[in-house]
Amino acid sequence: MNQNLLLIIVLAPLLGSIISGLLGKQVGRMWSHRVAIAGVGLAFIISIWVFKLVVFDDQTYNGQVYQWMQVGSISFEIGFLIDSLTAIMILVVTFVSLMVHIYTIGYMHHDDGYTRFFSYISLFTFSMLMLVMSNNFMQLFFGWEAVGLISYLLIGFWYKKPMAIYANLKAFLVNRIGDFGFLLGIAAVLMYAGSLDYVQVFIQAPEIAKKTISIFSDVQWSVMSLTCILLFIGAMGKSAQVPLHVWLPDSMEGPTPISALIHAATMVTAGIFMVTRMSPLFEFSDTALSVILVVGATTAIFMGFMGLVQNDIKRVIAYSTLSQLGYMTVALGASAYAAGMFHLMTHAFFKALLFLAAGSVMISLNHEQDIRKMGGLRKYLPITYWTSLIGSLAIIGFPGMSGFFSKDLIIESEHISSITGHDFAYFAILISVFITALYSFRLFFLVFHGQEHFTLHNGKQLHEPSIAVRIPLILLAIPSAVGGMFIGSIVFGDFFDGVILVLPEHNVLAYFGEEYHGLVSFILHGLMTTPFLLALLGVSVAYIIYVKRPNIAVRLRQRFTWFHKVLVNKYGFDNFNDKVLAGGSRLIARVFWKIGDLTLIDGVIVNGSAKIVGLAARMVRHIQTGYLYHYAFAMILGVWLLLTLFVV
């Protein structure tokens, strides 16, 4: 595989970003988006080519592009590792990114920050590609931080909105916690493997698994468990797992296209990707897998509930993203990495679709986000309606749609897994199948069916937004519907062989591989299982409550006030963080500030030494008298000094 080809994939979006960002004013809006789209488009086309090379021609690539520096025996370098995992990720990233780029032309049309926005999303694409294409931990960390930074910039894109600023700071801080764990994890890898290169580290994994470390006296910890849990804490921050999920719902303050690109399809799945990439490490720690399983299951079910009580169209989808990320995490915990990756892919398509469709609704209604003020939009927005339906069916796992395959597989994997906590996980995600169907179709019915609750200003006609908005919807609807049919080759075939490591005793997918007899039988089987019935039940309940008998919803809310309150308060996570963590830190910080910093450090150490140095400077300055004979005398003194010190 040609290294330059790979370089183009990452550099084309970067170039687009630089041009539209730094020269945005000079080249104008039109050329800004042309350049940005051309960059990402080029990356997408080459990604298809690379995918072909990897999948059909069995080529892989692992090489160094540039050595940044060498410290001792550790080399810091930029390099690419291209295998089937990378190939599928770059394909998904560039495709969704391209769709979002096109969509943005329509969505951000009237915004003052048009060129800035394009610059950011192209830069994001670059960073995300660097992350997934990396062949070492350092570059992974670079990409990890870079996507975090751009997420921060984009959440606060409308920087005059106080809520947006609050939200981006929150996202930043919460991710800091995750990244801290991640960095410690990388440090642990470096300490025990002595290398940052993936392959080097993975080779040593079985050795490291035998080692223990004592952090507190006398208690021996497995190094591998510690490393993996630390790495997973990073994934928890980025992929918004409980309790580090709090930033994701608030991130909806950013423009919708980035909610689709960053906070649904790509960046938040970085954690899933990372764990999959590190499967040769995680496989050696049942403890870590167990933690992953429980955290994922908790996220899947509890975040799903919250989707039921939200009235903001984007927040509903955001909670559904959280819940779906929980699904993927659960899959990782059960060592069904391929299933998790497959769900990541299908989710990227249908979730981006749902977000963009929501955006399309918002454009039509003058950026109204409250679903109680919508309704009956079906006849005005036919394309949005049908594509949303496909997206919603995909997310609830309707047999035949893309989400069905990935979801069904994850649920079944939990069923037969042997990792501690798998029965809880199985139960949790089974329930959340019902919840998913309920909130998804609650949203769907409230927006597109029922009575019209919106008011339009002075006779404006309600119609579909511009073509730039409609094309991505249609293009995303296609893989959302049919993307599942590749399950046979991707999950059960030899697609991930040699890339993902699964120990024989964990290998749940192999079991299904034997059972797998083609798509049709898989679908037919799916029609008879509990998840399908639960999903159907969810849709029916949603139909009855929100279309047929709206008063049931009101009565339920009165009946279960306490539960509603708990959900609206988001289980108290935000309050706890605000009062205890933030408040507590501020209190401690105040003490340190007043006593430690102002008095001791500033007063005595810093200003004290600065005063002394300043005094010395003013005094020594007078040596420079300006008289030549003083200068010559100084030289003679120097001669005398050197002679007495070194000769006599």
Place this chain on the structure above:
Amino acid sequence: MIFQVINMSFALPEIFMMVMACIVLLVSAFMGKDSSSVSYWLSQFTLLITAFIIYLSISGTGGITFYGSYIKDPLSDILKLSICIINIFVLSYSWYYLKVRNLFNGEYYALATFATLGMLIMVSSTHFITLYLGLELLSLCLYAMVAMKRKSAMATEAAMKYFILGALASGMLLYGMSIIYGATGSLSLASISTAIQIGHLDNTVLSFGLVFLTIGIGFKFGAVPFHMWLPDVYHGAPTAVTLFISTAPKIAAFSMIMRLFVDGLENLHQYWQGMLIVLSVLSMIIGNVVAIAQTNLKRMLAYSTISHVGFLLLGVLSGTNEGYAASMFYVLIYALTTSGSFGMIILMGRNGFEADNISDYKGMNERNPWFAFMMLILMFSMAGIPPMAGFYTKLMVIKSLISVDLILLAIIAVLMSVVGAFYYLRMIKVMYFENPIEQIKLQAPIDIRILFSSNALLVLLIGIFPSSLMTICITIFS
């Protein structure tokens, strides 16, 4: 005596440059008033072609010629190439400075070309006489350049001081050389080295001579206590001349210390290490501390130079290949950064206004954010803040110290660079956080803007990709 064919090709760059320097001189002498632009372009052409010749010969074989007095090796190639490139930058800045003020005619360029020739000779010399020849050629040109603005009392005073002290230092250097000659019976560095290696020499005599060589080198660098000329000259000379003095001659001085101490007297390392420690510690302390009290930017940069010299000597005195490479990297980055900093002063000034007070930079960011940012890069680099190149230079030097267990020295170096950070950061504070005194937008022609920007961005770029230049420096000494 066996007849030897002198291999002229090793000295081809110098021969070319000498011929061209004479032409520039003649042109400026005969064309009179209108000569400045012709001699400017001619001297730039000279530098460019010389650089090209050196570049072509890099891969060629090296060797010693002119009866053991002249050498072509990787070190000389790279240093000469850097001198030429830095001087191309320097002359471009100077051209703008002189044109705006309508100062001097061709003579500036003629002197600059001769000075460059002197530096090239210094770089290539392996013999006391050649070394001294190059040094004096360079110094005489510099004295004249400082004094060129005849009507300025400050400039003439500075030139006078420089000349007298320079003569004193030259005398001491010659005295040192003669003592070494007396002890070893040779003027060629290679045979001196063998003579010392064989032994049976009186170390007291050798170290006595060494002291005087150290003084000569210390004066050329401007190391404390032989630094007194430096602030006055930097301040008094026209900025274009200061710029010239403060950049490439330091590279030549570095080659001088390498040739004398490493090529010739490496076996006396235990003696000169101590002397250099004294010089470098004093330079770092005096340079950094006094720079704080300066209000004039040129004077501040003069003291900053002194402190950088202290740092640079640290790498040399470690006595390892790693340390030599670190010092070489240091001096190259230093020259590049300094040329940018003085370039900024030139850029800011106009006819009748020198822009050499720190207060002239108040609110730079409002007047021209791009220039302010470029200056920020340069100041950060000087202070040694990553990812600017200046960080890696300091890092390498300190690493080389630690590898030979001079921990205390490393600690002093780090502490002093903290002190140094103060005055560089003050520049940035002045540029970004204070209100401008005058509101005039900064204007300069496009070519000088591009030149300045590329100079500063190069500092940033090398900082991000340090290995490129670092590798070159390391391979030279291994």
